[in-house]
Structure formats: structure tokens, C-alpha cells
Amino acid sequence: MKKTVWTVIAVIVIILIAVLAQKPSKEAATGPVRLGGAFMITGPAAPVGELQQKGASLAVETINNAGGINGRPIEIVIEDAGYDPKTAVSAYQALKIKGLKLFIMDGSSVVSATHQLVVDDGNFTIAGGATAPSYFDNSIQSCRIALTAKDFAPGMAEILRKHDYKNVAVFLADNEYGRGLASEFVKAFNGKDESIVVTEFYSGSAGSSDFRTNILKIKAQQDKIDAIVFSNILTNAEGMLRQMKELGVNKPIVSDNPTFENPSIKDFSLLEGTEVVDYEYTRAIQPTDSAKVKGFKEAYRAKYGIDPQYFGAGTYDSIMLVAEAVGKVGEDPKAVAKYISSLKNYEGVTGTYTFDNDCEVDRTLITRGIKNGVKVDIK
């Protein structure tokens, strides 16, 4: 038996070596432009990964239908990065041996583990939705089009001030984004008489579904608070909002784009009266949408039968940015990085981007709200 076992292992190792020993394919300048996508297809953020795949697939189709990049078709090779640093590094390495140098990678755990590898290898990556602070790395080879807690927290504080809400409860996830948002909010909401009465962090694990303990702690302070600062990008968001309602928590909610775009929230009446710091982008077609944005939303709906949520649209924009850069300066990752980081007022489908020296985006945030179960702009 032992001989058989070692024989099987030897065969596995030989197969692996045979597969990996192949030289990375170097396509001629006339072959397809190939991008690598490391998405969170499995794990706790899988619903987001699915949206990213959809956005990526539509972007590739749109570019190819329009004649490709300078006549060359575009292709995206996708690997699962889970939501786990180890899997993310494996996914990056697997993409690298397939000869890829330009990447679309997302998810804070994923980009935190891989962005330095990308930079050290002289490659290029762009993230559509990651909010990790560690991504601020002073390298233009790791770009991002999403804003972070540093940007959302001051906006939330402004909404509270507009309504003269002085005393608030903070109810956020015990994860990278929630903790970051809490710490930024403390800095932003520090005016005269402004006070955070209670802060509760709920479990950020995928399987958590009962938040009554956290909610009751907030309810116990309900008489002392004017509003609740709330964010939830996880699959349990709608259940949590229902529990808040059931337990009689009835203070106005101030929230952010990731909550507003959470694919798991279907019943927006649960967020009635909520005001949100949001990107300009909305998933439904608006009368103010440009032809480009409208075309994207229509194509997405035609292909998938649903409106495009931010995460898919962000991936779409990321690919479009890279495609434009390749069309202008070729496939050299450093040239692509230089081109994208120098863009000012680039019109994407999710908003207008200007990049800084770290290739981090500067973009507009607006306030939206829920009135009668419908999202509306708030002047």
C-alpha cells in the first residue's frame, strides 16, 4: 500500500511539474491582450466575487464587440482568491505562470497579501472595491478606484451635523472595514457637544445570524441617542435590519455605499429614512445617466437579467481603465501604471476618477436616502 501511495504522490508531483514547467505563453503583439483576475469566488465574500466575475465578463465582451484593443481581442484569465491571504498568493502565482502581468484583484484580504508581490514583480494591479488601509503603499503599480473608510466617515459625520444629531450609536462589523470606519468616524465626529454614546461591533463571520445582544445594548441607550451610524456589507444585513426593527430600535440610520449596495438587502423599507454617503453611481438607469453609463446598465441587464450593483460595475471600470491604458501605451505594466495614475476626470460607469501619486482615486461622494422604500438623491 505504501508503495502505491508514494507512486500516486509521485504522479501528482510529476503532473504538477509538467504543467508548470511550460514557459509562460508570450503572445505575439497580434494575439489577445490577456489580463489576470483574482476574485473572491469562494469563501465569505463569494457573492461579491460573483458580481466581479459578471462585471469582468461584460467588460471583455464589450471591448471585443467594439473591435478589441487596437484590433486585438482581450481575454481575462480568472483564478479564485477566496477571501484568504494564502489562497490569494497562490492565485496570483498561478496567474503569473500563465504569463500574465496585468491584474484585476479585489477584497481587502486578497490585496493586502498580494499587492507588494505585484509591485516587486514589476507587474500592475487595480482594485475596484477593496478598502484596506495597507493598500496605501506609495506605488502606482497598485491602483484602486474604491474609496475607503477615511472618505466615508467624514461624509457620515456631515449628514449627522446637517440634522443636528449630537449623540449617536455606532453599529459596525468586527472586520477590517468596520473597525477602520469606527476609528475614522471618531476622528470625524469630534465637534462641540458631539458624542458617541455606544459603540457595538457585530461578528463579521459569514455564518453569524443572531445580533440581538448587540442590538439590545444599543436599544438600552436609545433614549440618549439621536441616530445610529450603521454599515453592513455581509450576507446577513437584511436579517440584522429585521432584528433591529423587531426589537424596537427606531432611530434614524446614517450609512455608507457598501451597505447601500449590499446584494443581500432586498427589502429597502427596512432602511426607510436612512441617509447614505454614496458614490454617484446607481444600479438603476437614471435620466441623468450619460450614454456610456446607460449603455452599460442596459447591456448588463440584457446579459444577466438584473441591474448592475456597484461591485460588478467597479470591476467593469477597472478592466476598461486597463484596456484604455494598453490601447494607448501597450502592455508594459509600468507604462500602464504611469498612464492610469496620471488620469484626471476619467469618465467610468461608476463615476469620474482622478488618481493621485499613490494611484488612489479621488472621486465624488453624494448623499442619498430611502424614501417610501425607494432610493432618492438628497440635495
Added chain:
Amino acid sequence: MEYLIHLGILVAIYAILGISLNLVVGYAGLLSITQAAFYGIGAYSTAILMTNYGVNFFVSILVGMVATAIVSLLVGFVLSRFREDYYALGSFGFNIIIYSIFLNWQSLTRGPLGIPGIDRPEVFGFSFSENIWFLVLVVAAGALIYYLTEYISKSAFGRVLKAIREDEQAIQIFGYKTIYYKLAIFVISAVIAGIAGAFFASYITFIDPSTFTLNESIFVLSIIILGGLANIRGSILGALFLILLPEILRFVGFPSDIAAQMRQVVYGVLLIVLMLYRPQGLLGEYKL
């Protein structure tokens, strides 16, 4: 080639982890589901010392070993009073406690933000920043640990552990204070897991609490059950199998929109088939 080296490093790290757990589960027969906690303590000790205090990797690994030894001594003292299912449940609880500490002691661990920018080892001006050299280092450490644990398993101490596994009460009749043996092997196992954690932190250069959950403990347990309990080579084989198999499946050529899901299905089916035909694991000498 770099991908192969990367996989080699992961296999080596998980083989060390598997060996560490096999000492407790395979040799002493104590179903411990807490290895990720010690793995995490080793990783965090190294990460914190290297990033906050600029301590050399080799010094921080030693500090990490001491930290895991102290914590495991305390935990092991409590767990040693339990048997069988209760032992498993106790160890399960400890993993959750340690995970919560990683998540909530933010002034030390940065909580969910994780610790980025952990350096690679350096000694006498030589840096192990190239993956090939890091592989050499981790394989060398793995080889040392392999021979140490082989020695333990064949020593008189190892024979007492096996006797505890087979019938604890019987060996107590001969005057052996089994609690000390159980405690000793638990601490040795934890220290080895801490070493694996230090290598992991330095290799991936970023750690956050999500790496050290109960799932990771179950993954390590799967490595040794698949490779074979009470067989050190079995731990290496299990790590080789469970790390390489999903990577090979990346190259099978499933359609890209279902590739990740198909990989998981195939991976799961292969494990079920293997367990049906080799319930004692590939090289196992003992069955739970």
C-alpha cells in the same frame, strides 16, 4: 518555477503544522482542535516583534516559541484533565478564545486590519527574500523538526504516549503520571505549530485573524487524518496532497465561470473517495 517554489513553501509550512498536531492526536490519542491558535500565536509574535520593534526573525521566532510554550502550558494543564470528546470540546473552545483575542486586542494585533509588511528573515546580512532561499530555510527547519519528532516517537517517552493512547488507565496502574506526559507533548506540539506560524507570517508578509480560525485547525486535522495518524511521514504526505491537489485543479481547464466551484466539488469528492478506501489515512497506523 516560482509557483512551484511557492507551493513547496506552503507544503513545508503545513507539513510542520501537521507533524505538530500528529504528536498530540496520532501518538497521544488526544483529539485537539486548536492547532490554529498556536500557529497564530507564533505568527503574531513574529509579526509584532518584526514590524513594531525591528527584531530579527530568528530572535522573534524564539520569542514566539516561548510565548506558545507558556500559553500551551496553561491551556494544556486544563485540557490534560479531560478525556476524549471533552478534550476535543475544550480545545475547540480555546481556539475560539485565541481567535477572539487576535480580533479584539487591537492595540497589539491591529484586530481585523491585520499586520502588513512583515519582513523576510535575515542573518549576517544575508536575506531570505528570494523565495528559493526561503524554501531552503523552511525545508531545513522542517527536516530538523521531522528528525526531532521521529526521535520523540521512538523514544521511551513516545512509547508511553502510545500507551496512553491505547489505554490510559492501564498505564497509570504502572505508576506513570499521565497528566505530565500529555502536558509535555501538548507543549512540544504547540511550540512546533508556533514555528510554522512564524514562517507563514514572514512568507505571506501579511496576517489577519481570519487565517487562524477553527477552519484552519480542522484543515490541519484533515492533513493528518488523510496522511495517517501516528506517522510523521503521513503528515508530510497529507500536506502534500491537500495543498497540491487544489492547485493542480487550477490547471484542469474547467470553464472560467464555474472553475472555482468545480475545483471545490472535485476536491471534496476525491477526499470522500480516499476516506472510503483508506479510512486510516494514506500511511496511518492508528484510527480515531
